[in-house]
């Protein structure tokens with residue numbers, strides 16, 4: 001779902017750098033073979049993730065929710081030469097396509113895939129992060145935040161996807177809608193947390209950028 005009028009959105013996409021060929025190929029294969037291909041970040045959001053990563057120039061990146069690896073490849077574009085990206089997904093059926101495209105990329109040696117529940121894997125990571133992308137199951141967003149905030153370097157950036165959840169965050173919430181309830185809580189947490197500075201962007205399904213203060 002797009003919140004921006006189609007003609008404006010088309011114009012913005014047209015005046016955004018092209019999608020790298022490997023990512024276009026990954027998109028085609030995802031749409032042919034994998035369920036729920038709409039979860040993939042895609043051209044425009046992918047270029048934004050790449051741009052943010054290049055501005056941050058992180059040593060270590062953590063991604064929660066790999067899917068077919070599209071956003072991991074975009075975020076890797078900004079990595080330092082000695083840097084690494086750790087990416088976690090619980091769905092074992094995705095591991096093969098992830099590996100195929102990571103191996104085809106120039107970041108092959110820098111990307112590490114983890115298979116399992118991010119809630120269990122994150123506490124075991126002995127790294128500090130400069131950039132984190134939260135994009136897995138929405139009910140666990142608040143829990144992911146609690147786990148990663150301790151592992152952020154000062155000045156580090158947390159990017160969070162789907163924070164507008166097709167607009168459900170401004171509608172009447174159904175009692176059993178765990179995702180929307182968690183997103184409302186998460187969005188409030190990050191904007192009120194004194195350790196952070198947060199800007200929510202109403203692009204695509206809503207993307208928040210939170211910066212960990214360095215003083």
Ligand code: SAH
Nearest residue numbers: 040041065067070071089090091118136137
């Ligand atoms: N970041 C990807 C899209 C991620 S889709 C992109 O932009 O292209 C969300 C992913 O989160 C799915 O692949 C799903 O398998 C994964 N996921 C859901 N619950 C999870 C959990 N508890 N731990 C790790 N991954 C999880």
Ligand code: CA
Nearest residue numbers: 039135161162
């Ligand atoms: Ca997403």
